[in-house]
Amino acid sequence: MEFLDATLQCPCTVNLWPIAMMPSNVSLENSVVLRLGSLTLSTTTEAISPVTLNSDWSRVAKLLLLTALSVTGSVGNVFMISSVMIENHLKKRGNSFLVNIALADILITGLVIPASTVVILADLTDAKFVVCNFQWFLALVSCLVSVLTISATAVENYARLCMPPDCYNTLTPCKITTIIILIWVTSCTAVTVQTVLDLGPDYCKRTSQGLLPYQITIGVVLVFIPATLTCAFFSLITLRVKTFKSIPTFRPPVTFAFDYELMKTNLYGFIFFVVFWLPFGLTLALGSIQTISQRVFYSLAWLALSKSCFLNFLYCITNRHFRNAYVNLFHYCCCKTTVSFSRRSREPVRPTGDVRVHIIPGYDMYSYTSPQRSRDVVKPAVKRATTSCGPVSMRPNGRDVYEL
Structure with a gap:
């Protein structure tokens, strides 16, 4: 007692x-x-699910949170890809690696998070473990692809900023495409072997820790070494650029400043990735030695996944070329307006003298105005005789088209 x-x-x-x-x-x-x-x-x-988050939260709150993350992240990643395609200062072959990072993030925002939304909406209790294994597979692939691509980006930035142009020209678009394909094949192969042979940690049920030597090998070869190379190359770029700028006769071109600004944005993106994924990676490693609570484990896992929703906005905030492209894309997609002047119909033989103004380069957005029409507002219109002997207009469609 x-x-x-x-x-x-x-x-x-x-x-x-x-x-x-x-x-x-x-x-x-x-x-x-x-x-x-x-x-x-x-x-x-306290029960917490790797698929449906905390069981104490209401379904509406979880649906709103997951939907907001999915929509915001997917739109941001599409904007990031489109920016590289349409912005003149970003149309460089080395920036294909940034597109690859955005594609890896779309796996999370377009497949992993929506899968949880479907489970919550349909109340698929029996299919939670199937969906969880699917999400875990895609999350690992996205993580490995991001790590390897960021490392390749650091090497490409070093070659662009610190190596002679002839050396950088050896990095052809064909070679970059081959590197990207190898990154995806390597990542998918490593995760598939781990999943099929049950070599990795059990993320969903947490009943087994898998084969520890295999996990250490994958962690060192595909995560630790690429991350170390990334830090080394970004540090070398910073030191070399400072050395170049200390030379009085050094006069870099304008593109050099743009490339260095983009390199710093890539460095911020790498730090952003480490901040979101490192806590979960350490927890996953400690899980093979000691017991980690469900709340801590899955909360850090969702924190790591949310990185894919916000990385694209980091590029928008820290790089002006991405920011300009985002603003133009937003106006084109959400605020598109047509400028037109309502006037009475004129005789078909009368030329209009329209001027086509190119509003946003790369978007095929035009506004038609007419200097001749503005003169007609001041002067009364003089009726023109429509005879067969009148002057013949050589302009197509009866108007001059100028592209500004």
């Missing part, structure tokens, strides 16, 4: 039930049970 009194006065949350009086609404799957003679000490843990 003294033992029970001391236990009941303990500030921690401990429920004491005899075995026969165990409430039926307490799941032993989510509880830690200690048996002492005829007594059972049970501490119920």
